[in-house]
Amino acid sequence: MRVAGEALAREAARYASLGWMRATSGNLSIVLCRAPLRLAVTVSGLDKSELRAGDVAVVDAAGAARPVGPARRPSAEAALHARLAEAAGAQAVVHVHTIASVRAAERWPGGVELEGLEMLKALGRGADGDRVRIPVVDNSQDMTDLGDRIVALRDPRTPAILIARHGLYAWGDDLGAARRHTEAVQWLLEWALADG
């Protein structure tokens, strides 16, 4: 758990340094075990630029805490991480609150369409002739409802989704892949917004 906690804290500090986890926003997870599903997730409500190795909780497929050692309160969005681990096979999930993700979801509530950009390769998509749609879901305070809609609306070819008036989720086979997807989506959203 300490290794997972160190990795999540290091990763969170990186996103926070970019201004993507302001005001305690955002959360991260990695899958520890598939059967039964167990994830290490950042704890709730802390400044994500200052996480320590112990600021991590273990959760199950429902996002409920499965205390190992001293109990910590998992992210309020842990259930969404678990749903993405199950539905998308994600090994690592990143959630950040970037202004570009919120602005883009506002402008394109039906999804952000992208094509003909080299950066799409970072999402495992084609730079030419591959029309990519980053889906948008409405926000909710009910994690079961929000998780249901994320699972229903996600595109299996696109490792990211926007939550309106909230932020973005991206995932991958490890924290490095999830970071690449997060940074690529952020770049693409900034480009789309700048393009008008």
Ligand SMILES: CSCCC(=O)C(=O)COP(=O)(O)O
């Ligand atoms: C101002 S942050 C509001 C909660 C949120 O959306 C978030 O990403 C952080 O929640 P956590 O419980 O993981 O700290």
Ligand SMILES: [Zn+2]
């Ligand atoms: Zn959030």
